[in-house]
Amino acid sequence: MQHIAYHDPVLCEETLNVLITDPNGIYVDGTLGGGGHASALLTHLSKSAKVFGIDQDDDALRAASKRINDNRFSTVKGNFGYMDVLLPSSLQGRVNGILLDIGVSSHQIDQGTRGFSFREDGPLDMRMDPRNPLSAAIVVNNYDPAELTRILFTYGEERFSRKITETIVARRPVETTAELRQAVESVIRGPHVNKSLARVFQAIRIEVNQELEMLTMALHKSVKLLAEGGRIAVMSYHSLEDRLVKHFFRAGNADGVVEKDFYGNDIRPLNPVKPALITPSEQEIARNPRARSARLRVAEKPAEVSA
Ligand SMILES: C[S@@+](CC[C@H](N)C(=O)[O-])C[C@H]1O[C@@H](n2cnc3c(N)ncnc32)[C@H](O)[C@@H]1O
The missing domain is CATH 3.40.50.150 (Vaccinia Virus protein VP39)
Structure with missing residues (x-):
């Protein structure tokens, strides 16, 4: 069960x-x-x-x-x-x-397969409703870099949104939450990385679920x-x-x-x-x-x- x-x-x-x-x-x-x-x-x-x-x-x-x-x-x-x-x-x-x-x-966060958590490896999904045609994979891999930067900055209040976007774009296709995590970790090092990870994942989730x-x-x-x-x-x-x-x-x-x-x-x-x-x-x-x-x-x- x-x-x-x-x-x-x-x-x-x-x-x-x-x-x-x-x-x-x-x-x-x-x-x-x-x-x-x-x-x-x-x-x-x-x-x-x-x-x-x-x-x-x-x-x-x-x-x-x-x-x-x-x-x-x-x-x-x-x-x-x-x-x-x-x-x-x-x-x-x-x-x-x-x-x-x-x-x-x-x-939802605890279930790795839903893709909401940077602590669990899973597909880049983040849809609360499985009928939603937009997933995190689409936002991360298909969005225009300027739009992705705006989302990370506005919804995540992430200061390094431009740099993180550049890294994501260079690594496309990013297919799993672990790969997204690694992209963020390559930009933000040190004790603040978990805060940035939380902000980036939150921003993408807000966009996916509108x-x-x-x-x-x-x-x-x-x-x-x-x-x-x-x-x-x-x-x-x-x-x-x-x-x-x-x-x-x-x-x-x-x-x-x-x-x-x-x-x-x-x-x-x-x-x-x-x-x-x-x-x-x-x-x-x-x-x-x-x-x-x-x-x-x-x-x-x-x-x-x-x-
Ligand atoms: C924070 S939890 C609610 C917990 C609940 N108050 C309890 O006591 O168990 C938020 C829930 O709202 C649902 N949800 C979020 N946005 C929604 C929306 N736009 N329409 C319908 N359900 C939504 C999520 O799927 C999730 O199950």
């Missing part, structure tokens, strides 16, 4: 405390993973509540279905960027809470799905994603600039819930190092907003 290692859900109590506004309500976990948050959520809800768990990864859906045996719970396969069409249309404007715990799961685009789409869709007074909680692990969420919660767009209506009133599809930012305690980080960079933000759909 396959070993399923899903770790502790990050900021679990903190998230549920702010997300649940109605224990009889309808909730959507857009990043089901191993079902850690979803199973905790179910324990806080009444018998008449409903929880829909979305994930684009079959392994995650299998693990969560095995863990959660509850007739209030249903799984949905797909990308949360399309959650409005994945969920029954009757849910539009009726969802009380949406949770997004974005990024990869520890389970993570910023899908998050933007999901934020827009959440406005349509939420009931008045309903809330969305987003946990991100990367400064670009966190900035996007902060801007969207403030202004309803990725730029964070509040638009005005004809009468000069602010147009805000969501209102940020205070505290604006929740981060894990020292104890949680000691227990679960993956939680270290987690940043949780929550927003509420105000009354009388037409989505």
